[in-house]
Structure formats: structure tokens, C-alpha cells
Amino acid sequence: MRAAHVLIAGGGIAGLASALALGRRRHRVDLFEQAVAFAEVGAGIQLGPNVARRLQALGVWQPLMRVAAKPEVLVVRSAVHGGEIARLPLGNAMLRSYGAPYLCVHRADLHALLLAAVRGSGAVTLNTGTRITEAVARAGAVCVSSTGTRAWEGDALIGADGLWSALRTRVVEDAAPPRTTGHTAWRALVDQSALPAALRSTQICVWLGPRLHAVAYPVRRGEALNVVVLAEAAPAGDARDWDQASSLAALQAATGRTGAGLQALLEAMPAWRAWTLCDRPPLSGPEQMAGERVALAGDAAHPMLPYLAQGAGMAIEDGVALAEALDGCTAEDVPPRLARYAEARWERNAQVQARARRNGEIFHATGLMRLGRDTALRLLGARLLDVPWLYGG
Template sequence: MRAAHILVAGGGIAGLASALALGRRRHRVDLFEQAVAFSEIGAGIQLGPNVVHRLQALGVWEPLMRIAAKPEALVVRSAVHGGEIARLPLGNAMLRSYGAPYLCAHRADVHGLLLAAVRSSGAVTLNTGTRITDAVARAGAVCVASTGVRAWEGDALVGADGLWSVVRARVTGDASPPRETGHTAWRALVAQSALPASLRSTQISVWLGPRLHAVAYPVRRGEALNVVVLAEAAPAGDAHDWDQASSLSALQAATGRTDASLQALLDAMPAWRAWTLCDRPPLSGPEQMAGERVALVGDAAHPMLPYLAQGAGMAIEDGVALAAALDGCGAEAVPERLERYARARWQRNAQVQARARRNGEIFHATGLMRFGRDTALRWLGPRLLDVPWLYGA
């Protein structure tokens, strides 16, 4: 029985994690990235213990610890008056509870360590400047058309091509675009050494306000601070572009003034970028993640709002689970194994999608709902902020 030949569309975190996991299971992998060179933009990402366990399994623990920050606590504050509402210890508390730490990192750094691991694996061929434009599954193989001069054939195709996935329609039969949510996110990154001592941080800080919230946490070994503000505001621009130039004045036009301490942090940011938040309804069945010889991972399958900080995490989980489902699998067994993968993953991803949507409503609450939220957090903070069903899986 020969190892399967797997084609992976997309060279972001989802595609690299999938390719690395598949290569470690001795499959032959061709990965296609539409850009002429691998790169990643964006802001920080939070890596809960569930994600850290998967990265350990992928063999990138040591480089991860060289680029990540280990926040001491998650602290929730009011964006209106700045007072502390609740606190969840992280650090050693997460390690004791879940066997892995809670980490924060810059997206580009995580992408870089996965890319380095893929390159050193010897099992993955990287094809840049090649965008997958179509795919047809037939008996015994999947045929892929690309922007290059040749067509490709493999035993399976993994759609890791993100929010605007081309591959997704080959699985779901649905070519509709993702939903624009009416929420916009602004992000900034600054060296902690450039901030006054009062604004530097070793923890994750969250400020909750009416129809908005803000998050700040350390990245890059704690040397930089990542700041994100999310508000129910008109789209910032082209929904396809999640790296739009923006400004503090545009942010403030959407949010209004905030608590003085949060405002001081926002004022200290050297520049702002913005993007429009999009998602899709929570998955309703395994057929939305795999069909015949094509499977989806990450945002191609289940784009979600960032209100549970698990978008990248679920993509990495998908890649590891996909490789496990295909372990020891020859070409003839691929369709059944992809179905097994989809059955194992769809409900968890759907739960995270739904919880992220619900968190957005809670974070941005107004009136009596906001009062009830703050009261519950003051009394039951650690219990409400911890997520055992997510972190312990």
C-alpha cells in the first residue's frame, strides 16, 4: 500500500499545519500558495492549551517557546470607567489544569515557524505563485487546475484557502460569499519599550463597552504589545482586504471616547490597520467539511468571529485531526478517511463558531444585559472565563 499523495491549497497557517501534520504521517504532499513568496500579515493570535498541545504534537514546541509570550492573567475591565470586573489566572494555573500553557504570539511568527518545520521535513513540496482555480474529484483521484502551466492530480485535495475559498464550493456546492457582520476590527502593534511603563503589560487585558470591546496582550516574547479594537461599525472597506490602512480618528468615530486609561493606550499606538469581520453560519453537518476526495480546514470550512480567539486554533486542530484520520491510509481508502475526519471535527467547530457569535453579543451588550453580564463576571469570573470544554480537548 503506497502512501497517499495529498494536494494542499493555501500556504497560510491552516495549510502549513495540515501539510506538516500529513508529512509527519509519511504522506507525500504538494502545497500551493498563490503568492510568489510565503509571508503572513496581521496581528497577534492567542493560543489556548488545546492549540499548544497540537503544536507540541507537530514538533514545533521549542521554536514556539522562543517566539511566544506567556501572559500571567486575563483581566476584564470596563471600557467606560476602567474598573476591573473579573480576572482569570493563566500561567501556571493553565499548565496545572490542562497540561499546557496559554500563549500569545504574532501571527507572522507562528506562520514562520510552521514554514521552517515544513521545509525541513522533506515530505512537502512547496509551489509558490500557484493559485488553485478548480478541482474535480473522480474515481481514484482528484484533478486540480491552477494558474500555472500544468494541471495536478493527487489522491486528495485539502482546501486551506481561507475565507474566500475556491475549494469550498467543490465540497458544499455553495459558492456564496461569507457574511459581512457589520463589525469592524482595528489593530496595532507597538514595541513595549516605546510605551510608558504604565501602559506596558504582561497580561491579556480586555475592555468591554457598549457595542465594542478592546483587547491588548504581549507578543514576541513579551517585547511587543498587540492591541485590537472591535466595534459594531460600518465596514472599513473592501471585505477581501484585511490589511487596510486606517487611523485613530476613524476608530474613534466608530467607538467614541473610552475610559482614560484605555484611551491613553489607543493614543500611544503608532499606526492602525483595519478589516471587516465576516463569518458563515455554524456548520450543520460533516458534509460541509469533506466530500469524495476533498476536505476543508480552517476558515475555508468554518470562518468565525474572533470573540473566542480560536480561529487559528481550530485551523491547527483541523490539520492535526486530518492527518490522524489519514494515518496509514493508502489512496483507495481516502474518501472514507476524509468522511471520518469530517465526522470527528464538524460539531466541535460548529460549537466554537456559535460560541464566538454569542460572545460578541455578550461583550458588546448594552442596558440591562450589560449590567447582568458585569454582575455575573464579578461573582463568577474565573468560572465564566475558563473554557474547559475547549481548552481540555
């Protein structure tokens, strides 16, 4: 009897979190990344206390604390006139309620610390320049082929290869591509020292406007500010490219001008990048996350809109849940253990997917729905902004 040999396709946050969690449970892991070198770009990430607890369990707490910002409050404002609508205490309030803080990090920093932990684990072999193109189940094992001539055989295969996963069809029999939502996101990053004092922030600030909203929060120990504008606007180029060059003019053409306070922040950004938002319908059952010796994690299984700030969080939760389901597993036990993983994860992921879609409708509301939303937020504030089922799960 031997521990399972797990193959993981994808070296992003989902793949690295899964590799680290499995390696800590003494499984042998081969991870395959199609790029010739590990790297991550992109925007900031909000890490709710549910995610912070998982990262603490993965043994990366100290390096995380060296790169994270720790906002004390989330403030919701009008994108039209800038007035405050509601606020949610974070900091010690989250610590008391959920046993972990609410953090903000840059995606590249989170990726780098997970990669360093994986490299230091001694249990994971990293294979770069290797894209998995095919997977075949054979007599108690799974065999994968890559863009090169080499093949690998393992006891389990985890598809963590993102929104446009090549391995998804090994689990889910749908040939449909991800849904293009008609929403576009623009992001910018700036050193806070380069901003006028009035535009610097230690908070998470959210502006709600008709058919759009914007978010700004500190990253990199608070030294940088991450700004994202999300709007119901025509797709910005190739949906597969989430790092397109853009401009303030393009953003304003799609969204119109906002109130003076938000507009001043947008105009202070040195550069803008854009990407088209895509998702899939919420999961409908565990069979959409695992089948026999193949399982999916992160966006390969459940891509979601960023309107609950939990895409990376659910990927990290998947990785920890995979390791828990496979704990003590031998090669022979893999199929029922992966089924256990899917049973443990699909409903929570589906709930987050559905809530993210619903939040998009609420955040971008117009007319009477917008007035009702703002009134409810002014009256109930933190009660509506807090998410106990998510942060406590």
C-alpha cells in the same frame, strides 16, 4: 499499496499545519500558495492550551517557546471607567488544568516557524505563485488546475484557502459569499519599550464597552504589545482586504471615546490597520467539511468571529485531525478517511463558531444585559471566563 499523495491549496496557518502533520505521518504532500513568496502579516494570536498541545505534538515546541509570550493572567475591565470586573489565572493554572500553557504570539512568527518545520520535514513540496482554480475527480484521484498551464493529480485535496475559498464549492453547494457582520476590527502593534511604563503589560487585558470591546496582550517574547479594538461599526472598505490602512481618528469616529485608561493606550499606538469581520453560519453536518476526495480546513470550512480567540486554533486542530484520520491510509482508503475527519471535527468547529457569535453579543452588551453581565463576572469571575470544553478538548 502506497501512502496517499495529498494536495493542499493555501499556504496560511491551516495549510501549513495540515502539511506538517501529514508529512510527519509519511504522506507525500504538495502545497500550493498563490503568492510568489511565503509571508504573513497581521495581528497577534492567542493560543489556548488546546492549541498549544497540538503544536507540541507537531514538533515545533522549542521554536514556539522562543517567540511566544506567556501571560500569567487575563483581566477584564470596563471600557467606560477602567475598573476591574473579573480575572482568569493563566500560567501555572492552565498548565495544571489542561497540561499546556496559554500563549500569545504574533501571526507572522507562528507562520514562520510552521513554514520552517514544513521545509525541514522533507515530505512536502512547496509550490509558490500557484493558485488552484479548478478540481475534478477522476477514477480514484483528484486533478487540480492552476492559474498557469500545469495540472497536478493526487489522492486527496485539502482546501485551506481561507475565508474566500475557491475550493469550497467542491464540498459545499452554496454560492453565497461570507456574511458581512457589521463589525469592524482595528489593530496596532508597538514595541513595549516605546510605551510609557504605565501602559506596558505582561497580561491579557480585555475592556468591555457598549457595542465594542478592546484586547491588548504581549507578543514576541513580551517585547511587543498587540492591541485590537472590535466594534459594531460600518465595514472598513473592501471586505476581502484585511490589512487596510486606518487611523485613530477613524477608530474614534466609529466607537466614540472610551475611558481615560484605555484611551491613553489607543492614543499611544503608532499606526492602525483595519478589516471587516465576516463569518458563515455554524457548520450543520460533516458533509460541509468533506466529500469524496476533497476536504476543507480552517476558514475555508468554518470562518468564525474572533470573539473566542480560536480561529487559528481550530485551523491547527483541523490539520492534526486530518493527519490522524489519514494515518496509515493508502490511496484507495481516502474517501472514508476524509469522512472520518469531517465526523471528528464538524461539531467542535460548529460549537466554537456559535460560541464566538454569542460572545460578541455578550462582550458588546448594552443596558440591563450589560449590567447583568458585569454582575455575573464580578461574582463568578474565573468560572465564567474559563472554557473547559474548549481548552481540554
